[in-house]
Amino acid sequence: MTLxxxxxxAIVGMALATYATRVAGLFLMRHVNVKGRTKAAFDxxxxxxxxxxxxxxxLATGVAETIAAAITAASAFLRLPMIVTxxxxxxxxxxxxxxx
Amino acid sequence: xxxxxVEFRQGVIDILPVIAAASVIGxxxxxxxxxxxxxxxxxxxxxxxVFAGAAQFVAIELWRDPVPWLFLTMxxxxxxxxxxxxxxxxxxxxxxxxxxxxxxxxxxxxDENWAFSERRALTQPLTMAYYLGLGLPMVATWTITSVVGAxxxxxLKDPAAYGFDFAFSALFIGILAGFWKGPKTxxxxxxxxxxxxxxxxxxxxxxxxxLGGLAGVLAAVLLHAEEEEARATS
Numbered sequence: 001m002t003l004x005x006x007x008x009x010a011i012v013g014m015a016l017a018t019y020a021t022r023v024a025g026l027f028l029m030r031h032v033n034v035k036g037r038t039k040a041a042f043d044x045x046x047x048x049x050x051x052x053x054x055x056x057x058x059l060a061t062g063v064a065e066t067i068a069a070a071i072t073a074a075s076a077f078l079r080l081p082m083i084v085t086x087x088x089x090x091x092x093x094x095x096x097x098x099x100x
Numbered sequence: 101x102x103x104x105x106v107e108f109r110q111g112v113i114d115i116l117p118v119i120a121a122a123s124v125i126g127x128x129x130x131x132x133x134x135x136x137x138x139x140x141x142x143x144x145x146x147x148x149x150v151f152a153g154a155a156q157f158v159a160i161e162l163w164r165d166p167v168p169w170l171f172l173t174m175x176x177x178x179x180x181x182x183x184x185x186x187x188x189x190x191x192x193x194x195x196x197x198x199x200x201x202x203x204x205x206x207x208x209x210x211d212e213n214w215a216f217s218e219r220r221a222l223t224q225p226l227t228m229a230y231y232l233g234l235g236l237p238m239v240a241t242w243t244i245t246s247v248v249g250a251x252x253x254x255x256l257k258d259p260a261a262y263g264f265d266f267a268f269s270a271l272f273i274g275i276l277a278g279f280w281k282g283p284k285t286x287x288x289x290x291x292x293x294x295x296x297x298x299x300x301x302x303x304x305x306x307x308x309x310x311l312g313g314l315a316g317v318l319a320a321v322l323l324h325a326e327e328e329e330a331r332a333t334s
Contacts, residue, residue, distance in 0.1 A: 002139040006167040013173030015149035021180040025187025040324035047279040048292040048316020054269045055296035076277035082117040089270025090263030
C-alpha cells in the first residue's frame, strides 16, 4: 500500500475540480428564473449531454458501432428492460465486428 | 415499509442495470490504473473522491511519471464541465430535499443517476431517499471494482472482445429513450450528435461533450422560439 505525494496531489486536485463542477450549478440557479425559453433549454439538456458523450463512439468509430447503436436504440424504443437493451447492444457490436 | 425505505429501494432497483455495466467498467479502469503504477490504495482513493468515469479514463490515459498533477486537474475539469449544467438542471428538482443537504448530495451526481433523477422528476417529486438509492450503490460499486481491478491486474486483457467497451454507450441509449417526447427531441439529439462527433474529430481534448450539449440546447431554444411565434400569430 503506497501513496506518493504527487499522486495524492493529483487525486486531491482532480477531486476538487470535479466537485466544483458538480456544486456550481446549485449556486448558479439561485439567480435564474426558469420559465419559457430557459425552461425549454434546461429540458433539452439531459438528452443533449447524454448524446454528446456517446456520439463519437456511435458515429465516428466504425460501421459496426453505428449499426449496433441503431439496434440498441430499437430495443430501447420497444421498451425492453434496460439490462436486456444493454446486452443486445453488446452482443450486436461483437457480432457486427466479426462480420464487418 | 416506510415511504423513505420504499423510495430508497426504488432507487436501488432503477440503478441495478447501471451497476452491472459500471462494475465491468470499474474493473477495466482499475486494471489500467495499476498498469500506470497506481497502488490499490491510490486507485480506491481516486475512484471514491473523483467518482467520474469518463474523466478518470481520460486522466489515466494522460497519466505518466512524474505525475503532471496540474495538467490532470485541468483536463478533468474540462471533461466534467458538463456537471455545471447538469447540477443547475437537477437543482430545480431538489425542492423536497433539505437545503443543507443539497451541496453534499451533489458530490455523487454522475451521468446515470442524474439521468434517472431527471426522469423521476418528470412524474413525481425527487426525494433524498430515492437519490441516495441511486447514488450510494454507484459510489460503492465504482470504488470497490476499481480496487479489485488494480489488485487483479491485467486479467481483462481485451474488453472489446466481449463488447464491454460498448456497454456504456448502450446504457446511455437505453436511458435516452426515456427522454423521448417526439420529433423535437429528435432534433435536439441530432444536433448534439453531429456537433459532438465532428468536434471530437477536429478539436483535441474533451470539448466535444460541452459543444455537443450546447448544440442540442440551442436546437431546443430555436424550436421553442418558432413555436412561440406561431402561437403569437395564430
